[in-house]
Amino acid sequence: MTSTALLPAASTAQLALAGSLLDRLRATTTEARPDEQLEALTLAVAADLPVLLWGEPGIGKTAALTQLAASLELPLTTVIASVHEPSDFSGLPVVGDDPAVQGVPMAPPQWAVELVRAGRGLLFLDELSTATPAVQAALLRVVLERRVGTLQLPPGVRIVAAANPRASAADGWELSPPLANRFVHLYWVHDPEVVVRGLGGVWPRAELPRLDPDRMAEAVDLARRAVCGFLRARPTLIHRLPSTETRRGGAWPSPRSWEAALTLLAFGTAADVSREVLALLVRGAVGDGPGLELLAHLDRMDLPDPESLLAVPPTAELPVRGDLRQAALESVVAAVGARPERARWEAAWGVLVRAMESGAPDLLVAPATALAALRRDDWEVPAAMERLAAVVGLTRRADRSVAGVAAAVRR
Template sequence: MPTLTPSAETEPRTESEKETETETKSAAVAGADTATGISADPTEADQLDVADALLTLLRDTDTEARPDSQLEALTLAVAADLPVLLWGEPGIGKTAALTQLAETLDLPLTTVIASVHEPSDFSGLPVLGDDPAEQGVPMAPPDWAVRLVRAGRGLLFLDELSTAPPAVQAALLRLVLERRIGTLRLPPGVRIVAAANPRSSAADGWELSPPLANRFVHLQWVHDHEVVVRGLGGTWPRATLPRLDARKLPEAVDFARRAVCGLLAARPGLVHRLPSGETRRGGAWPSPRSWETTLRLVAFATAADSSREVLSLLVRGTVGDGPGLELLASLDRMDLPDPETLLADPAGAVLPERGDLRQAVLDGVVAAVRGRPEKARWDAAWALLVRALDTGAPDLVVVPATTLATLRREDWDVPASIERLAGAVTLSRRADDAAVRSPLAAKAAR
C-alpha cells in the first residue's frame, strides 16, 4: 500500500474530483504541454504549480479486485463492527491500508495519534457550568468526536497505539468498548481501527495493557512483494465489504454458536486464560469477551463464505493461536459425516479428501463399532476401509484396520474384504520397521 500522511480528518475524493484537481493544476501552468501538463519553459512563479501538478499525477492510482486474505479479514471485522488492531513494522502500509479502506467504503477518515493526547482527551474535558453543585461538572468531548457524531458515520483510526502511555490506554478502554468519549456516544455508523508497532520497533513503546488488548481483533499486517510492486506501478488491491448471503444468516448464527459452545463445553479451561508473560498479555488471548467476539466473526465468515485462511486470521487474532487452532479443528470436525450414516451405506460413503479429516472419520467409525459391536456393523466398517483404500492414501487405513481387527468376536466370520487391506497394512509395517532400522544402521556404521 502507498504511504500517505494522515491528517486530522480526510474526506474521500471521488473520481471526478481527482480529474478536476489534475486539470486545474495543469491549467495553472502557463503554456503547459498537453501530454504532461508541464510548461516547456515555466517561470519561477510557476514552479510550485508544476510541482503540485506532478504530485497530483503521482497520487493518481487505480485499484483492482485481487485476493488478499489480510485485507479481507480487515473488512470482515469492520463489517462486524468490531475494533481491529493492525500490528506491523513501521512503513509496512498500515496507515495507507486504512486510508484506502475509507475511500472505498466512502467513509470520512478521522485519524487520532493516541500517543500525543492526554487521558482527558478520551475521557472528556471537565467544563464548569453555572452551578456545579447543582448541575455537576459535564465532561466535554474533543472536536473530532463531535464531528464524527454530526457526520453519523466514519472510520476512526487510532494510530501509534503502542506508544500511548498506560494512563492514555486506560482512558481508551471506554472508547474502544462502549464507544463513549465523555458524555458523547459515537453513532453505530462509526467503525474503530487502530494500528501499532511492536515494542521493539516503536518509538518509546509500551506493551498494551491486558484490558485494552482483549477488546481488539489483532491482525498481523505484513507486506506482499507482488502487491507492493504492482501498487507502486499504480494499481493497488481494492478493499470491499464482504457479501453476506441473507439466506444463510440464521444458519450462520446457529453454526457459530454450536462451534464455540461445543469447544468450550469440552475444554472449559479455554474460557478464560490470561497469559503469564507481559508481551503475550498485550495480544490476543481467550476470555468470555473475546469468545463472544469470535462467535460473531465465525457467523460473519460463514455468511460471507470466507476462506479458511481468512477465518484463521480472525479467530487466532481474537483468542490467540492455541485456542484459535483448537476452534478451527473443531469446525472441521463439525463438517465430518456421521459414523452411523457411513456404516448404513459404506458403498455410497463420501470421505473427506484431507488426510487428517479422513483419518478422524475412519477412527470415528471404528469407535462407533466398538460402542455397539455387531456383526453387520463390523462388516460395514471393513467395507468402508476398503473404500478409503481405493480413494485415498493406503497408510490412513492401517491404524483403523488394526483396531477394528481386535473387535472381532469368535463367531464372526472374517470378511473377504480384509484380504484387500492386508497388503497395505503389511507394507506400512515394513516401512515403519525400515524407518526404525535406518538410524540404527547408520549409528552402528559410525
C-alpha cells in the same frame, strides 16, 4: 530590479508545477484481486469489531486504512494516541453554573463531535503501542463502549487501530491486557506483488463482504454450535490470561474475545470467505492456539455428542476416521473431567473398550491415560479396564494416579 521582481512569480510557477507532478504521482486506481489480509480487515469492519493492525514501521498500515476509508466512502478521522492526554478520550471537565446541582460534564474533543455530526466514519487510532498506560486506560471506553467523555459515537462509526511491536516502536509500551482483549488483532505483512503493482499505480480494492441473506440463520446457528460446543469440550480455554507481558498485549481467550470469534465466524459463513481469511480472524480474536483448535473443531462438527456416547457405551457409534475418533474419545474424557462422577467415569471406560473393539488400539493411549488421572481414591477399578490393561501399560506413568490404576489392573 526586474529580475528580482520576477523571482516570486517564477517560484510560484515552479511550485505549481511541483504540485501538478505530485498530483500525477498520487493518482492511483484500484482493482479487484485476492488479498486475504485486506479481506479479513473489511469483514471485521463490517462486523463492527475494533481491529488492531500490527506491523513493522513503513509496512503500509496507514496507507491501507486510508485506502479502506476511501473505498468504503467513510470519512477518515485519524487520532495519534501517543500525542494525546487521557482527558482527550475521557473528556475535559467543564464547570457549569451550579456544579453541585448539575454536576461537571465531560466535554468531548472536536474530532469526536465531528464524527457524531457526520453520523458515520472510520476512527483510526494510530501508534497505539506508543501510548502511555494512562492513555490506554482512557481508551478502554472508547474502544468497547464507543463513548468519548459524555458523547456516544453513532453506530455508523467503525474503529481501527495500528501499532508497531514494542521492539520497533519509538518509546513503545506493551498493550495493557484489558485494551488488547477488546481488539481483533491482524498482523500486517507486505505482499511483494501488491507493493509492486501499487507503486505502479494499481492497489487492491477494499470491498465489504457480500453477505448472503439466505444464509443468515444458518450462519448464526453454525457459529453458536461451533463455539459453544468447542468451549463445552475445552472449558479451560474460556478464559486464559497469558503468562507473559508481551502475549497479554495480543490476542488471548476470554468470554469477550470468544463472543468476537463467534461474530466473525457467523459473518465469515454468511459471506462464504475462504478458510485462510477465517483463520486470520479467529486467531486474531482468541489467539493462535485456541483459534486453531476452534478451526479444527469446525472440521469435526459431525462428531457425536460425548454425553450420548456416555449414555450407551456398549453401542456407542464412533467416527471411523482416526483423527476424528481420537477427538471423540478426548471429548468424552473432557466431559467426565467437567463433571467427575463415578458412574460417568466407568461409562467412559466402556466407551474406550468399544473403541478398542472397533478400531486401532493405539488411539486409546492418550485418552486412557487422561481418564485414569481422573480417578478418585474411593473409586474401584471397573471391570472394563481389564481389557485395556495393555493399552494403559503403554503410557508413561507420569503421576501416581495412573500408576495406581495400572497396578490395580494387573493384580
